[in-house]
Amino acid sequence: MKVFVIGAHGQIGKKIVSKLVAQGDQVYAGIRHPEQAEAFEDAGAQPVQFNLLAQPEEMALALKGMDAVVFAAGSGGSTGYDMTLMIDLDGAVKSMQATELAGIKRYLIISAEFTPERAKWPNSLKPYYVAKYYADEWLKNRTQLAYTILQPGTLVNDAGTGKVTLNPTVGGEITRDDVATFAVQAIKTDGTIGQTIALINGDMPIATAVQNTK
Amino acid sequence: MKVFVIGAHGQIGKKIVSKLVAQGDQVYAGIRHPEQAEAFEDAGAQPVQFNLLAQPEEMALALKGMDAVVFAAGSGGSTGYDMTLMIDLDGAVKSMQATELAGIKRYLIISAEFTPERAKWPNSLKPYYVAKYYADEWLKNRTQLAYTILQPGTLVNDAGTGKVTLNPTVGGEITRDDVATFAVQAIKTDGTIGQTIALINGDMPIATAVQNTK
Numbered sequence: 001m002k003v004f005v006i007g008a009h010g011q012i013g014k015k016i017v018s019k020l021v022a023q024g025d026q027v028y029a030g031i032r033h034p035e036q037a038e039a040f041e042d043a044g045a046q047p048v049q050f051n052l053l054a055q056p057e058e059m060a061l062a063l064k065g066m067d068a069v070v071f072a073a074g075s076g077g078s079t080g081y082d083m084t085l086m087i088d089l090d091g092a093v094k095s096m097q098a099t100e101l102a103g104i105k106r107y108l109i110i111s112a113e114f115t116p117e118r119a120k121w122p123n124s125l126k127p128y129y130v131a132k133y134y135a136d137e138w139l140k141n142r143t144q145l146a147y148t149i150l151q152p153g154t155l156v157n158d159a160g161t162g163k164v165t166l167n168p169t170v171g172g173e174i175t176r177d178d179v180a181t182f183a184v185q186a187i188k189t190d191g192t193i194g195q196t197i198a199l200i201n202g203d204m205p206i207a208t209a210v211q212n213t214k
Numbered sequence: 215m216k217v218f219v220i221g222a223h224g225q226i227g228k229k230i231v232s233k234l235v236a237q238g239d240q241v242y243a244g245i246r247h248p249e250q251a252e253a254f255e256d257a258g259a260q261p262v263q264f265n266l267l268a269q270p271e272e273m274a275l276a277l278k279g280m281d282a283v284v285f286a287a288g289s290g291g292s293t294g295y296d297m298t299l300m301i302d303l304d305g306a307v308k309s310m311q312a313t314e315l316a317g318i319k320r321y322l323i324i325s326a327e328f329t330p331e332r333a334k335w336p337n338s339l340k341p342y343y344v345a346k347y348y349a350d351e352w353l354k355n356r357t358q359l360a361y362t363i364l365q366p367g368t369l370v371n372d373a374g375t376g377k378v379t380l381n382p383t384v385g386g387e388i389t390r391d392d393v394a395t396f397a398v399q400a401i402k403t404d405g406t407i408g409q410t411i412a413l414i415n416g417d418m419p420i421a422t423a424v425q426n427t428k
Contacts, residue, residue: 055332055333080294080295081294081295081296081298081299081341082295082340082341083341084295084299085295085298085299085340085341085344085345086340086341086344089344089348090332090344090347094332118269118304118308119269126296126299126300127295127296127297127299127300130299130300130303130304131299133304134303134348134352137356138348141355141356142351142355
């Protein structure tokens with residue numbers, strides 16, 4: 001499967017790339033800066049410069065011929081909220097439009113737990129949640145994409161556990177490794193199409209959970 | 215007509231309130247800070263505390279019984295882009311939801327010229343345009359409101375001219391006074407329902423222009 005990972009250099013993006021490569025997929029690593037390229041070549045992926053500030057038509061050129069697109073990008077904590085608007089919201093939506101322009105159906109985005117429930121947004125992160133909310137809403141309501149929206153809980157860097165709880169009623173943590181494992185399986189599992197899936201670490205093996213998202 | 219003006223204390227908001235009062239309308243001036251109340255009482259409007267950071271259900275209580283809602287709020291240039299996300303985007307969308315929850319149909323929002331055309335967004339204002347774009351898109355596509363979207367050009371503080379050009383192909387300036395004049399006429403003109411109207415100063419009397427937006 002030819003998969004384009006937007007935000008390949010991010011913490012979850014890197015793990016998604018390496019897991020896809022390990023599965024034998026053809027992986028195109030969308031990166032912002034050319035100096036990030038070498039690490040991906042060494043890892044067996046094809047680095048591609050990809051600019052989320054560009055127009056959808058330009059982005060679409062890089063996506064042509066892919067089977068699926070994974071959006072794992074984020075403006076990150078070190079930039080201002082201007083970039084939250086430009087990357088996490090408008091960049092994400094433009095990447096959806098680019099995916100459709102390129103004739104690709106399958107699209108998976110890494111969102112965040114409780115994004116659909118405004119009243120539960122953590123105070124200090126509210127502006128970030130606004131961006132993620134409107135990006136997710138666009139994907140669900142304004143595209144024809146075969147989408148999957150992953151909404152992980154609080155991300156931690158511990159080793160992967162291989163196990164999750166789906167759609168928990170309370171918040172929780174999940175390792176970035178487990179989010180990546182779930183994502184690379186979900187992108188190949190048709191049952192996750194059209195699904196918005198909240199996940200935290202838990203008791204269910206990921207391979208089982210991916211088959212039971214409905 | 216009972217009109218609730220959200221962002222009544224803003225530069226355009228104040229002018230909309232006074233023009234509505236002059237027309238004989240019952241005007242409810244949505245204000246953030248209680249100390250802004252007195253000026254509106256003196257002007258013949260009813261000040262109402264209104265918090266765009268609240269949930270739609272709370273906002274709806276203030277809107278009950280109105281015939282129309284005008285959104286003239288903006289986070290302004292002195293706050294950060296976190297407030298652009300919270301007020302210009304999410305605050306606006308919540309006010310639309312509140313309007314619907316309150317059983318009101320008519321809603322007019324002050325947007326900005328070229329908001330629908332991403333490629334024309336001015337570089338320094340792009341993050342602001344992202345917020346305005348997604349708010350306008352929500353209004354058009356995700357509500358059942360009888361909406362009007364006004365997209366004025368570059369706002370200036372000169373005296374009103376009483377004349378505009380509708381849907382110009384190039385950018386231009388318009389006085390805040392003329393935007394307010396157009397708004398208070400448009401809210402009572404059914405022909406502007408469902409219309410997205412760009413306007414700059416020009417040659418057509420506003421009363422004529424409001425009748426010719428289709």
